Amino acid sequence: MLLFLIFTLKGWNIVNIKHKYNTASLFSGAGGLDIGLSNAGLNIVWANDILPAAVENYRHNIGEIIQKDITTVEADEVPDAEIIVGGFPCQPFSNAGKRLGPEDDRGNLYLEIIRLVKEKNPKSVVFENVRGILSMKNKDGSLFIDTVIYLLSNAGYGYDVKYKLLKASDYKVPQNRYRVIIVAFRKDLNINYQFPDPITTTDDDLTLGSILNIPDNVPNKKDVWKLSPQSQELIQYIPEGGSWKNVPYEHLPDRLKRIRDDMKKYHSPNFYRRFGRNEIAGTITAAATPENSGILHPIENRRFSVREIARIQSFPDDYEFVGSISNMYKVIGNAVPPLLGEVIGKSIIDALEHAEK
Numbered sequence: 001m002l003l004f005l006i007f008t009l010k011g012w013n014i015v016n017i018k019h020k021y022n023t024a025s026l027f028s029g030a031g032g033l034d035i036g037l038s039n040a041g042l043n044i045v046w047a048n049d050i051l052p053a054a055v056e057n058y059r060h061n062i063g064e065i066i067q068k069d070i071t072t073v074e075a076d077e078v079p080d081a082e083i084i085v086g087g088f089p090c091q092p093f094s095n096a097g098k099r100l101g102p103e104d105d106r107g108n109l110y111l112e113i114i115r116l117v118k119e120k121n122p123k124s125v126v127f128e129n130v131r132g133i134l135s136m137k138n139k140d141g142s143l144f145i146d147t148v149i150y151l152l153s154n155a156g157y158g159y160d161v162k163y164k165l166l167k168a169s170d171y172k173v174p175q176n177r178y179r180v181i182i183v184a185f186r187k188d189l190n191i192n193y194q195f196p197d198p199i200t201t202t203d204d205d206l207t208l209g210s211i212l213n214i215p216d217n218v219p220n221k222k223d224v225w226k227l228s229p230q231s232q233e234l235i236q237y238i239p240e241g242g243s244w245k246n247v248p249y250e251h252l253p254d255r256l257k258r259i260r261d262d263m264k265k266y267h268s269p270n271f272y273r274r275f276g277r278n279e280i281a282g283t284i285t286a287a288a289t290p291e292n293s294g295i296l297h298p299i300e301n302r303r304f305s306v307r308e309i310a311r312i313q314s315f316p317d318d319y320e321f322v323g324s325i326s327n328m329y330k331v332i333g334n335a336v337p338p339l340l341g342e343v344i345g346k347s348i349i350d351a352l353e354h355a356e357k
């Protein structure tokens with residue numbers, strides 16, 4: 001207790017004294033995952049991303065990050081670390097995207113992580129990706145996820161690999177966001193890893209109504225990306241909890257009229273979903289389009305503000321987003337919710353500590 005007080009009074013970051021395992025972070029983005037891992041007690045010793053907007057936000061809020069294409073990073077540029085983490089680009093696998101998958105160059109970036117794992121032999125490796133990765137097929141019809149697992153299992157000294165689809169709202173994140181987490185431990189450690197059990201209880205209020213009340217001094221509260229004139233017009237007709245289905249036919253643009261005319265053919269899409277204050281928010285995406293994501297404020301005719309989506313993603317209120325407005329939405333939508341990252345980080349620490357006993 002005395003030690004805690006001394007550190008606190010001197011203004012040092014108390015979190016630093018418990019940091020234990022060194023972690024190299026690839027595809028770090030604005031650092032959503034890294035904040036969570038760091039809060040769990042991991043020590044991020046190296047971070048990398050190619051996108052200037054991600055790097056700018058990471059530096060402004062977290063610390064040093066190397067801006068470079070991962071394909072050009074040599075293994076000796078990455079410091080030794082017990083853990084390597086990487087949420088490789090998910091666009092090719094996203095259900096919302098074109099699903100080009102492994103044939104898309106970006107889909108092969110996971111091979112860069114495998115390359116570094118082979119050279120560095122970390123104790124643990126963590127991948128994060130979208131749900132669509134589970135159904136993605138290789139050219140020969142086999143499952144892409146099986147390829148990832150096979151390559152990781154046989155990388156370097158060999159790994160025991162497990163994966164699971166996790167729902168962020170099970171871990172106190174106020175958002176219905178599903179992500180696949182792949183966790184591997186070096187075979188020689190003999191770790192039987194268990195994914196964290198859900199921690200959300202009935203006492204947790206994760207609804208939009210409980211998180212949209214934001215004090216004036218919180219950064220990015222007033223940063224709102226304007227909607228296109230067409231979207232602005234459409235959403236006037238959408239009540240809280242509604243969607244494009246509430247828009248009278250005559251006010252729909254021709255493209256949406258065609259879909260409305262043959263809903264079965266288009267699998268009854270739920271465009272322009274406007275989640276209500278009594279609901280948990282839908283997935284925040286990098287594109288932040290009102291058509292395909294629940295980005296509309298429940299009762300005001302606008303997109304959520306930057307701070308509102310940051311809260312839905314469980315970013316801390318003192319993370320100040322910088323740069324262009326569309327890029328702020330992009331890096332937030334791309335992030336692993338820090339609270340989810342924290343739970344995963346704790347489970348990795350527990351497993352490694354247990355193996356050391």
Ligand SMILES: C[S@@+](CC[C@H](N)C(=O)[O-])C[C@H]1O[C@@H](n2cnc3c(N)ncnc32)[C@H](O)[C@@H]1O
Pocket residue numbers: 027028029030031032033034048049050051054068069070071086087088089090109331334335336337
């Ligand atoms: C899904 S996001 C990762 C988000 C991050 N884990 C977080 O929690 O904030 C994927 C990231 O990969 C980066 N990326 C894409 N291609 C890359 C490349 N060739 N080299 C390095 N980073 C790349 C993107 O800029 C993007 O920030």
